[in-house]
Amino acid sequence: MSGDQQNETDDKNKAVSNTGKPEQPQARMVTVSIMGKPALVPDDSTIMRAIEYSGQQIIRGAGCREGFCGACGTIYRLPGDYRIHTGLACTTLVQEGMALSQIPSVPLEKAVYDLETLTPDVDTIKELYPVVFRCVACGTCTKACPQGLQVMDYIQSAMRGDIAELMELSYECVGCGLCALRCPSEIIQHKVAILGKRLYGRYLRKESKELDTRIQQIKNREYDGEYAELMSLDREALSERYYARDTE
């Protein structure tokens, strides 16, 4: 990174020098309130990078840092806007005047069950998560979802026992739990979603006959001979075999 370059233009999109190489744009700074404390941070930061830029070491509130793990659920407000917004700190950009707080953990009681004794239908939902039927269809969970999922719709699927739709609509849930914290009926949507997916995978999947066959072949020790032969080859012979193999 060439920090000594002087950049006269504010528009980074047009920042191309005479050498044809784009130049380093100067970062603009914005003020954000991080858990009550104001900090000056670069305007192109994610919330997570802004917290770290301010000098804090995150312990709770950072996981994969790529939008998969749900560790960094964050709530924030913006100037002149009465609403509470939600986002993942790792993928949400800061804005001038943003006041934010990370959610370190979401208290809840997960249902404990033996998947082998369940049925993929509404009876299971009734038994394990009866709270689902308190849903008043207000849509607050959907509004709270940083992934933009139709959370209320998948809870409605759960109420109907439509496990396939519950699975499909909640596929991209990262389990941050912001829906559960905002829900006026105190449902723990993201845990219902995991139950739905497991029921689908265990009971509603299509069976693969090819997989049955292959598992049986291995059990019958049909590959023992080939393994023994490959494992006995020296490096050179193995290399020859490898580079001569055909490709599908």
Add this chain to the structure above:
Amino acid sequence: MYPDYLKDSLEKVNQTRSKRLELAKSDKPVYAPMNAAEREDVLSRYHPDSASAARSRIRIGPNKGEQLTTEITDLLEAHSMLDPKRMEASLANPDYETDMLIIGGGGADCWAAITAIKNGIKPMIATKLRLGDANSMMSEGGMQAAVAPQDSPTRHYLDAIGGGHFDNKPELVRALTEDGPEVVRELENLGVMWDKMEDGSLQILHGGGTSRKRMVSCRDYIGAIIMRTLMDEVENHPDEISIREFEPAIELLLDDKGQCAGAVLYNLDTEQFMVVRAKSTVITTGGFGRLHIRGFATTNHYGATGDGLVMAYRVGANLKFMDSVQYHPTGAIYPEQIAGFLITEKIRGAGGQPLNKDGELFVFPREPRDVESAAIIRECSSERNMGVDTASGRSGVWLDSPLIDMIHGEGYTRHQFPGMCRAFDNYDIDIVKQPMLIYPSLHYQNGGIEINERCETNIPGLFIAGEASGGVHGRNRLMGNSVLDYNVFGRRVGKQASEYAKSVELGKLSLAHVTAYAGEMMEQGIDSDLISPVILPSYTPEDVRLHQLARLGNIPARHSILRSRIGCSCGNGKEGK
């Protein structure tokens, strides 16, 4: 939206696309795959491991005298957090007792716990952050398993050992490939939703270095789907599995017979050190991407700092292939906010092509990862100067994703790559219509603590599984073999370590190895200001850090877990000069 300065190059990509689509639809490879000599040439000149400063000789421990990755040598030639003398009371009267201690929070960890309880052992899990804060959660593309009729486990064996340059331990590769199909079945019995064809057969795609389509998948969320399933199963046994989060292990314990006998945990909230006495100890701590080897941005999770290596090395466990690092060929470099973000190899498996600034192919899209990465680095180097530069000072190549819908039909990309689409949608880039800008990103620890097919180490009572282990992938892992690795060896380690716990007799707990290690460092004249494990990376700006270091003793308040070096530039995500 891409900025104006990239428009000319983007236009060239658009112009060459129809020609390249024709190639993709033909039976022949779109670009000639390299032979052995070409692979060797590009690796020796352009793979980051080939740089002269990439390796340095380690002066202490079981691998003394060997060349290891420089950052690993530094990590191992460092001080313990503990003063063993002050731990004597706790050693005599441990804070926790368990039959089996599992250190880590990812897929191998969960499998170890699940298989242990089936064997009648109640394990304890201790992990640095939350259960599931692990690289396992982040894998996107798929898992290799030889499930198709035209494929076989032995063909998988040949692909894996060739990809690893024939260095892999054969018995480990056999275990990996032979257990694969059974793992697919066990996972779906636990509730994992594999991508399937109409007739129920598994959807399979190519990955780099595969000679048969073998990659099974859950769209582009395989890690999240498998991990949430395994975690849910672990949490369904609260009476049998105890879970301690935000309590990473920082040293292993031995007993007076030299057997591994548990660990010392460090409570991140209270900064207490807690002693766990365990009949068997399993390390599933994963890899080291957050060490930012050679200054590279990483695809890894926040806690991936190689803790298991440090602990195991201090008790005398042997390391294998710790001179080799995997750079994933396709990490995002634009927009800057997601620099390092993993673009799944499944994109190339489905037909995506890497292209230079003129929109031309320069490498077969599915070479093994080290070869593909080296070829991309060469394209951007001064030798070729065909990379695309960004305003943030990065250079990379295009990864042409719009081909995918053209090959597989409209809607395929959005259905099969929801995670990729989402990441770029956030910045108004539609990968169905526009390519992505990529460069290799630090991804995987190829080597690790040496194991055999029963996950045993040279230290009795110490077992390893997953990325922390060394031997299975040789010096280069193929895509989809890490997800398979943690599932295969996670199951195996659970069985072995729980069985071992049934018969072992432990003696008196000891940290004498930590004292001896410090002595060895002094003897060798090693002068280090580093404390390891480092536990978490620091992204604190240098001006803030200088203010923190005014504290007496140089240890920032509440940050004693952290690397406290002045001027350490780790984590700025740029390759160092």
